[in-house]
Amino acid sequence: MDSKDMNFLKMIQEPQAEASGCSETSTCGSSGGPADMDPEVWNKVKNHPCYSEEAHHFYARMHVAVAPACNIQCNYCNRKYDCSNESRPGVVSERLTPELAAKKVLAVASEIHQMTVVGIAGAGDSLANPDKTFKTFELISKAAPDIKLCLSTNGLALPDMVDRIADYNVDHVTVTINMVDPEVGEQIYPWIYFNKKRWRGRDAAKILSERQLLGLEMLTARKILVKVNSVMIPGINDEHLKDVNREVKKRGAFLHNIMPLISEPEHGTFYGLNGQRGPTAEELKHLQDSCEGEMNMMRHCRQCRADAVGLLGEDRSAEFTNEKIEAIEIADVQYDLAAREEYRDKVENIRETERKIKEMIVSGLGQNKDLEQAPPILIAVATQGGGEINQHFGHAREFQVYEVDANEAKFIGHRRVDLYCEGGFGEEDSLTRITEALSDCVAVMVAKIGGCPKKTLEEAHILGIDKFAFQSIKPSLLTYFKEYVEGVKSGAITPKEVTSQTKIRSGAYTAPAGSPITILS
């Protein structure tokens, strides 16, 4: 345990020194996963940043864009669009051959020990390019056997590919399912290409839906974990996604990830050009909340580009261009399995410590009635990984938002913001953007914050808090909740009214070429 963890543990233990042991809802032991999860499943997901919210603080993923072709058209996708400044699915700056992709994976894995997962998500559909996709998996699994393989698909070709997916030990598959009703589907998919024919309208949506659900059933029958992605399109499938949630749960999907529609007019998509809006943060959260009772919801998705590299909140792909990868001699790449295992052990310790600290706080806090009855609040956090509040307010490219009450600090989403502090001093415009992006939060926790932005935030009823700098996120939030409730009770803090107009800016930040980002010290 680090000394700062020890100090923190001591600090929170003092008022409740006798608090220890396990609560009923959490688990003890280093392999501790959620109490209601099959240990075999937990082993598959615990180090996967896309499948485990906790893992996404520590582990990185990489997408290799070997699959440019697609067999369907979606109204939220424009295949011509490729902008190096944006970060969203389907968009990819460089195309890779399977051989180059495997080399890139080795080069990145040697540089970034946190990288545990390689996925193929496009730029088209992984299974519309089966030879390229499976050749890539074959090369990677030979060279880097500890890396988990996953793929993402629209599901049209899925039933024909389940055997090959199982053969290559791909144990995570994401299927994008936006509807289970062709009447809804025909508003989302103008056409599909199936059985040597282009299908349109309701027929197209019916075939697609049947193939998606059949593929899902076939995968779960093989015990392959399936995450279902759904794009929330207000007025088209927003209410319907509750039915989708029910149907995919019934067929054994492990996780449901409802994502906001990205539809800027400049992307040139059908929706973008026709003024179809995306959901607000509140609408998205409300839908996710109403599906929560049914199954696990993923809320930490950053809607990565098809060639994203790094922790979920960032994208280091600009550091690993084809040109740079081609120049690397494969014999020079040191694939250090021992160092990678050492990193995983270190993370295991941190996660275990955080779990213990959290249990102590909750069992200590839970004895106060006022606290138990207080409604949850939203708090934003600036972090650059490691599960700590360890980023300067002005350096944050996104904030993580948690819903906090007496018993739980639950991650509910991230808010991407433009870099507030680019040249070392703040800009008023970007500060306004941040206060808008965090308008539903009562506080923002950071490693450090300047006096000016702190004052502006306070005017927007968001407290800038830096006293938990470099502490673990969840324990700090739970500790602060107590202070907040006491502050409201004594009149020192006025509870804020939330407008429900919080905007969503999607995607992971893309670092400009040549500007390396330190993930963890």
Added chain:
Amino acid sequence: MAYTIVLENCTGCSICELACPNSAIMSNDDGLYQIDPDLCTECVGHFDEAQCNAVCPIELTCIPDPAIVEDREMLMARKIKLHGS
């Protein structure tokens, strides 16, 4: 008519290459795709519609080449020449 690809529209996604029954489509030096008219049968004898056009994500990109007009008989004869039956 053989089909042709309008290069200004082509995104180089390669799906037409995968769909073509005659291996008539290949990428050029820019990573975009072109159709060899000597190998194009417009999918006559294979499928009801030209596969490159059926699968292309961009409208008006895989189109009949107005410069190379061929009737169904000629296309069928080419199909038999290429595939034996």
